Amino acid sequence: MKLAKIFFVVSLVFSFCLTPLNxxxxxxxxxxxxxxxxxxxxxxxxxxxxxxxxTNIAENATLTIKKGVTITFGQSAVLSVAGKLDVRGTxxxxxxxxxxxxxxxxxxxxxxSGEIKMRNADISGGGxxxxxxxxxxxxxxxxxxxxxxxxxxxxxxxxxxxxLEIQGSNIxxxxxxxxxxxxxxxSQIKVNRSKxxxxxxxxxxxxxxxxxxxxxxxxxxxxxxxDMKIQGAVNYSNWxxxxxxxxxxxxxxxxxxSWEKGGKLQIDPIFHTYDNLYxxxxxxxxxxESNLFTFPYQWRDSNIQNAQLLEEKIQDIKQIANWPKVDxxxxxxxxxxxxxxxxxxDYQNDIDQLVFLATPHLGSTxxxxxxEGGDLGPKALDKxxxxxxxxxxIKNGYTDIYNYVRGLPMQSVQELLPIYDYLRDADTMELRxxxxxxxxxxxxxxxxxxxxxxxxxxxxxxxxxxxxxxxxTINNLRVVDNWIPLNLKWEYGKPENYNTPFTDHGxxxxxxxxxxxxxxxxxxxxxxxxxxxxxxxDIVTDAQKEVIEExxxxxxxxxxxxxxxxxxxxxxIFSPADFMVIVPDGKRVGKxxxxxxxxxxxxxxxxxxxxxxxxxxxIPEPMDGEYKIELEGTGDGEYTLSASFxxxxxxxxxxxxxxxxxxxxxxxxxxxxxxxxEPISDLEPEAVVVSIDSTIADIETIYEKGWIxxxxxxxxxxxxxxxxxxxxxxxxxxxxxxxxxxxxxxxNPKINPKKKEKILKRLNQKLEKVSxxxxxTINKRLGSLERILNRIKIKDGISEQGYDIxxxxxxxxxxxx
Numbered sequence: 042m043k044l045a046k047i048f049f050v051v052s053l054v055f056s057f058c059l060t061p062l063n064x065x066x067x068x069x070x071x072x073x074x075x076x077x078x079x080x081x082x083x084x085x086x087x088x089x090x091x092x093x094x095x096t097n098i099a100e101n102a103t104l105t106i107k108k109g110v111t112i113t114f115g116q117s118a119v120l121s122v123a124g125k126l127d128v129r130g131t132x133x134x135x136x137x138x139x140x141x142x143x144x145x146x147x148x149x150x151x152x153x154s155g156e157i158k159m160r161n162a163d164i165s166g167g168g169x170x171x172x173x174x175x176x177x178x179x180x181x182x183x184x185x186x187x188x189x190x191x192x193x194x195x196x197x198x199x200x201x202x203x204x205l206e207i208q209g210s211n212i213x214x215x216x217x218x219x220x221x222x223x224x225x226x227x228s229q230i231k232v233n234r235s236k237x238x239x240x241x242x243x244x245x246x247x248x249x250x251x252x253x254x255x256x257x258x259x260x261x262x263x264x265x266x267x268d269m270k271i272q273g274a275v276n277y278s279n280w281x282x283x284x285x286x287x288x289x290x291x292x293x294x295x296x297x298x299s300w301e302k303g304g305k306l307q308i309d310p311i312f313h314t315y316d317n318l319y320x321x322x323x324x325x326x327x328x329x330e331s332n333l334f335t336f337p338y339q340w341r342d343s344n345i346q347n348a349q350l351l352e353e354k355i356q357d358i359k360q361i362a363n364w365p366k367v368d369x370x371x372x373x374x375x376x377x378x379x380x381x382x383x384x385x386x387d388y389q390n391d392i393d394q395l396v397f398l399a400t401p402h403l404g405s406t407x408x409x410x411x412x413e414g415g416d417l418g419p420k421a422l423d424k425x426x427x428x429x430x431x432x433x434x435i436k437n438g439y440t441d442i443y444n445y446v447r448g449l450p451m452q453s454v455q456e457l458l459p460i461y462d463y464l465r466d467a468d469t470m471e472l473r474x475x476x477x478x479x480x481x482x483x484x485x486x487x488x489x490x491x492x493x494x495x496x497x498x499x500x501x502x503x504x505x506x507x508x509x510x511x512x513x514t515i516n517n518l519r520v521v522d523n524w525i526p527l528n529l530k531w532e533y534g535k536p537e538n539y540n541t542p543f544t545d546h547g548x549x550x551x552x553x554x555x556x557x558x559x560x561x562x563x564x565x566x567x568x569x570x571x572x573x574x575x576x577x578x579d580i581v582t583d584a585q586k587e588v589i590e591e592x593x594x595x596x597x598x599x600x601x602x603x604x605x606x607x608x609x610x611x612x613x614i615f616s617p618a619d620f621m622v623i624v625p626d627g628k629r630v631g632k633x634x635x636x637x638x639x640x641x642x643x644x645x646x647x648x649x650x651x652x653x654x655x656x657x658x659x660i661p662e663p664m665d666g667e668y669k670i671e672l673e674g675t676g677d678g679e680y681t682l683s684a685s686f687x688x689x690x691x692x693x694x695x696x697x698x699x700x701x702x703x704x705x706x707x708x709x710x711x712x713x714x715x716x717x718x719e720p721i722s723d724l725e726p727e728a729v730v731v732s733i734d735s736t737i738a739d740i741e742t743i744y745e746k747g748w749i750x751x752x753x754x755x756x757x758x759x760x761x762x763x764x765x766x767x768x769x770x771x772x773x774x775x776x777x778x779x780x781x782x783x784x785x786x787x788x789n790p791k792i793n794p795k796k797k798e799k800i801l802k803r804l805n806q807k808l809e810k811v812s813x814x815x816x817x818t819i820n821k822r823l824g825s826l827e828r829i830l831n832r833i834k835i836k837d838g839i840s841e842q843g844y845d846i847x848x849x850x851x852x853x854x855x856x857x858x
Contacts (some may be wrong), residue, residue, distance in 0.1 A: 079097045097121045104127070106136050114167065120148075122152075130163075151200075156204040157205045165196075168194060193243065195243075199220070200224075202229070206231045207232040212237045217242050219232060220248075221245075227253045232258065235258050237261070246272040252276040254276050256277065256278050287327070288368045289358050293370070299339070315372070316603060324599075336351060340453055343484070347381075355389070366393040370398065372398040373577065377457075380488055384496040384497060393500070394500075395501070396592070400557075401556075402562050403562070406516055408454060411446060411454050415441055421688060421692045425687040429657065432613060457482075460476075462474055464520055467520060467521045478533060504562065505587060507557075511551065519537045520534025582602065609688070610663040615683075617677065617680060619651045619675055624643060630658045631648060634706075635848030664713070667712050668712070672707040674704055677701070684724055695711070709726055735850070736851075740762075758829060762826065765823070782804060783801060
């Protein structure tokens with residue numbers, strides 16, 4: 042009898058080894074096994090845990106595992122999901138599933154109405170192959186086990202309509218990776234953007250038929266999946282050849298963070314807020330327009346409208362990169378644009394990580410000043426932005442910023458108004474309760490609705506906050522009634538003493554980043570607060586290492602700190618004229634009058650162009666010395682030239698108003714001395730005296746500097762001018778003789794008045810004819826000189842600087858000889 046038992050057992054072992062059983066048979070026995078632990082209510086694991094035996098997540102219960110947690114599984118432990126398992130790791134801090142002793146044969150299973158969502162998990166040391174399990178009279182003969190039969194079991198198992206979504210995870214060094222069996226709903230199985238490698242037996246086993254979605258994964262080799270480690274049909278198309286693949290990144294700027302330059306919207310070419318972050322991405326291996334993108338947008342429009350454009354941009358990026366998801370780094374209002382898309386009905390589930398930088402989730406108190414009074418704020422750099430904003434308002438036909446913001450209307454400004462209590466009645470010192478007697482913001486009210494916020498559950502978010510100090514930021518406004526007939530400003534109250542010097546201007550300061558109060562962006566949806574000592578705009582540079590580490594898991598060793606500007610020189614012109622600024626080292630920004638093109642030779646400078654009625658240039662960190670500003674009339678009339686110096690402490694304007702004619706040139710000198718209390722001088726008009734002799738002298742100087750390469754070209758240009766000079770002397774002598782004769786006739790009393798009138802008429806006609814001949818000669822000779830100059834330029838016989846100087850002289854001579 043004993044011998045027969047042994048023979049029977051050996052026969053079973055042999056039989057099961059040759060005939061692996063379906064996973065459902067094993068799982069059906071597992072479901073009847075003794076439950077070591079059952080999770081029957083929503084539970085959060087935010088510290089390391091150990092799972093032994095059989096643990097079940099009951100129906101209607103959710104187990105959430107937070108980032109950075111390690112789950113250690115005992116030998117043959119099972120985590121069964123009848124409810125929901127939500128694993129929320131990050132690239133920087135993944136959730137780890139490990140065996141307690143290398144490979145412990147553990148498994149995580151889901152079936153029926155159960156659902157597993159895994160984001161950024163590192164899963165190793167699990168899965169198994171059951172050689173033989175047998176139970177007689179509820180007592181095991183060989184190895185204690187809960188299943189009957191023999192088969193493979195994955196570290197992750199899906200059966201009977203269970204839902205599985207794995208994103209950004211690393212499934213490695215397991216006996217079997219993912220096992221699918223039974224009546225599995227293949228449309229509900231997605232394993233994407235993950236690493237599946239180094240499995241002992243199989244990476245994926247599919248016994249359910251169909252072809253589940255395993256796209257965009259790395260399979261342990263640049264050659265793609267090993268077919269010997271995949272059993273059954275699996276859609277593993279679009280696999281990546283790079284182990285350390287990354288999602289494409291898109292940088293979304295805030296309000297005032299996009300400007301048109303060269304006919305295209307660019308990301309902050311004025312203040313260069315994003316240059317260092319962009320440079321850090323490149324230093325960290327990202328490639329522009331391949332997996333690194335920017336999203337400049339029309340920030341004057343509604344965030345809802347820009348969210349639609351962001352969706353289109355993301356779709357374009359997904360096609361360019363052939364990748365299903367992107368990471369978004371959003372600064373200030375850009376975070377609201379990103380949220381508007383991610384929380385909207387049209388969201389395509391294509392944002393993996395969303396990094397907020399100083400985003401005003403509940404609005405910004407300072408915005409009230411702009412929406413209600415057309416003022417951008419009390420600080421010097423606010424005044425700088427106010428000047429540029431004023432230019433834009435006038436260019437668009439509005440008298441001031443208030444009418445521009447409200448008349449357009451600039452919906453983005455309204456959508457930044459706070460939805461918290463921030464208006465204090467000066468007479469009672471009581472805070473009003475929002476929204477009573479407030480300008481309302483339905484956009485943020487809806488965006489922060491709990492139902493809307495639930496739409497962010499599938500996005501991995503990081504909330505980075507700038508801390509500029511406890512008294513750095515306008516938190517509340519103490520307001521008084523400002524009712525004035527026909528005045529629409531300050532409908533809900535004007536800050537007390539707002540325009541009165543040596544007062545607090547009705548502004549109550551508190552914690553924040555100098556723009557966004559702390560209460561607006563802290564503790565957003567329960568996220569961890571990543572707080573960095575910085576200010577609203579500087580946070581983009583100061584948080585660069587944190588951003589890269591969040592997105593890649595690798596902290597850069599060095600920072601990029603190239604364009605950090607704190608001082609600015611702003612030059613503006615109000616029509617009808619264009620300008621060129623020449624800085625002390627000879628570099629230029631503005632309109633090239635000779636070539637008719639925009640020029641910007643100064644690193645970091647911005648020029649708006651000259652196609653509108655108003656143009657401006659911004660020169661960051663101006664150098665000490667004399668600046669020359671040249672004007673050329675584009676029409677006849679009055680103009681205003683303005684130069685402003687702005688830093689953190691002060692803003693100084695120097696204006697000059699004059700008249701100009703079309704084609705006329707005027708020049709100004711401006712001195713910048715950083716050591717002085719008021720660093721910029723008045724604008725001093727320069728008497729422009731250009732003559733044939735001065736032009737010849739310019740040509741000689743240009744030749745001496747090597748800007749004209751051939752002596753023969755220099756001589757040819759000078760010869761043309763001297764020929765013109767001789768011709769003009771001839772006309773001038775004729776003119777002098779006629780004018781002398783006219784004076785003689787006029788002063789001769791003996792000539793009959795009627796006869797005198799006829800003689801003078803003939804002489805004046807002759808004088809007019811000589812003047813016309815003189816002007817024709819000027820035009821002809823200068824035209825010939827210009828053609829010669831252009832031929833020399835085409836042959837690279839003259840530098841750009843030399844060409845511009847001579848052309849400027851020619852244009853002046855044409856209008857003033």
